[in-house]
Amino acid sequence: MAKLELRGVVKRFGDVTVCNGVDLDIEAGQMVCLIGASGGGKSTLLRCINLLEPIEDGEIRLDGEDISVPGLDPQGVRARIGMVFQNYNLFPHMTALENVMLAPRRVHRTPRDQLRPAVETLFRRFGLAERMHNYPDQLSGGQQQRVAIVRALAMRPEVMLFDEITSALDPQLVGEVLDVLLQLKQEGMTMVLATHEMGFAREAADKVCFLKAGRIVEQGPPEQLFGTPEHPETQAFLARALK
Amino acid sequence: MARHKTTSAAGMTRRERYDAQQRRRSLIVAASSTAIVLLAIVLLVPMAPGWEKVQKSFFNGAVLAKSFPKLLDAFLINVMIFAWSAPAIAVLGLLIALARDATAPALFPLRIFGAAFTDIFRGVPVILTVYLIGFGIPGLGLPRPWNSPYIWGSLALILTYSAYVAEIFRSGIDSVHHSQRAAALSLGLSDRQVMRDVVLPQAIRNVVPSQMNMLIALQKDVSLLSFIGPVEIFRQAGVFKSLLANFTPYVGAAIIFLAVTIPATRYADHLLARQRKERR
Structure with missing residues (x-):
């Protein structure tokens, strides 16, 4: 049984079908990269997994348990699945430390002083020890994005979703954020990334999926998908993306 | 080269x-x-035929000196009414705003109530509300001190201003970007926690300048209570006008109001300008 299983996931916004029957297995500890042009359904798929968007049809299973049942309280699921967004979405009225401690305090009802040591360790691990007491607008894009990752990790999630987390960053800041992902991979985190970083996907992913028009056109290990893509649409996309 | x-x-x-x-x-x-x-202005206005009369009855130094201390005393009553009404307005306004945005079906009556409240109190002139509540409720034959016009007059102001303040809070809640909500939800927070910890603090901060303007308007509208009894500054000026047959006390009252409202208005504008700069 895979950690996360998607079966025929369909998501529509009005008349527009954004996910059109997606099947995908994500094993525990795997890093899966979703690639494809913008509008292909990558971000929406991640939002569906985190139950930020209800799906119209299909099933999403976490540890074999269907989490896409209509009417299910999404809070418990979201606490187990962390998500990081393209635009960081840190809370601007809180320091980095407060941003990170908010959810564990509220959802797990852990008092501040009990949280503090573990949270400080997280900050140190990702090179942010000096930045704990800064407000988001005092941080660089790369630092903000790393704080956002720490914020999601502080909930001790079983799966992490990354929605184009380097797309809003200056090129010289991309590396520091991707390094964090490699670190998490080493620690055995299960991760799903929507990304435009082809080089990173090729090097680090365990599985790469090419999405177009709400469908997974082709999926496989990176050597296969980047080296010998079978589907003509994949070939066309990669020819353009890797130019 | x-x-x-x-x-x-x-x-x-x-x-x-x-x-x-x-x-x-x-x-x-x-x-x-x-x-x-x-x-x-200085050369032409005094050339107007009625200028001497106007000067005597509106800008009379002796009358001003005589009435000013009493006017200041009366202004304390305005300050008092303002001081207890403003916090009540802030709290009630926020509650109405939250009630209007409540989504739970069980809270539907609250939503209706919130909508009706804002419609009614924004739709009726303040002075009319002051009259209806200020004369109507004590007319029920309440014992002292519950028939005091201070209580019911203040209540009229609180109800009217809460309706406006609630709408401003709602626009503030709308102004918080939906991605903030998504980020908070993705962490496992409940709708209620998202509102309290993430949306409201930002919403309130966003509307501080607009709410400052409401406070300034309230400070002036306290004078409407003079119509149902309290001898605040406007009423006091009226007393002097009758006593001294001179309009200068009204000018004195205006000066006192301006001494408070101009700095407050400048400050609100300053906050607004700063906010615009931050958004850029």
Whole structure:
């Protein structure tokens, strides 16, 4: 049984079908990269997994348990699945430390002083020890994005979703954020990334999926998908993306 | 080829020199046009046929000196009514705003109530609400001190202003970007926690300048309570007018109001300007 299983996931916004029957297995500890042009359904798929968007049809299973049942309280699921967004979405009225401690305090009802040591360790691990007491607008894009990752990790999630987390960053800041992902991979985190970083996907992913028009056109290990893509649409996309 | 040197002996680049010259020029133009307008007012207004009379009955130094201390005392009553109404308005306004945005089906009556509340109290002139509540409720034959116009007059102000303040809070809640909500939800927070910890603090901060303007308006509207009894500054000025057969006390009252409202307005504008700059 895979950690996360998607079966025929369909998501529509009005008349527009954004996910059109997606099947995908994500094993525990795997890093899966979703690639494809913008509008292909990558971000929406991640939002569906985190139950930020209800799906119209299909099933999403976490540890074999269907989490896409209509009417299910999404809070418990979201606490187990962390998500990081393209635009960081840190809370601007809180320091980095407060941003990170908010959810564990509220959802797990852990008092501040009990949280503090573990949270400080997280900050140190990702090179942010000096930045704990800064407000988001005092941080660089790369630092903000790393704080956002720490914020999601502080909930001790079983799966992490990354929605184009380097797309809003200056090129010289991309590396520091991707390094964090490699670190998490080493620690055995299960991760799903929507990304435009082809080089990173090729090097680090365990599985790469090419999405177009709400469908997974082709999926496989990176050597296969980047080296010998079978589907003509994949070939066309990669020819353009890797130019 | 040698580099062109555009820095003068004074250490200014030619751009800085040009800008300084432009600033000097516009300052001179602004100053002289203002002087001309002021001069015209000072010279022309006294030439009006009724000026002497107006001066005597509106700008009478002796009357002003005589009435001013009492006016200041009466203004304390305005300040008092303002001081207890403002916090009540903030709390009630916020509650109404939250009630109007409540989504749970069980809270539907609350939503209806919130909508009706804002519609009614924004739709009726303040003075009418003051009359209806200020005369109506004590008319029920309540014992002292519950028939005091201070209580019911203040309540009228609180109800009216809460309706406006609630709408401003709602616009503030709308102004918080939906991605903030998504980020908070993705962490496992409940709708209620998202509102309390993430949306409201930002929403309130966003509407502080607009709410400052409501406070300034409230400070002035406290005077409407004079119509149902309390001898606040406007009523006190009226007493002096009858006593001394002179309108100068009203000018005195206006001066006292301006002494409070002008700094407050400037401050609100300053906050707004700062907010605009931060958003850019």
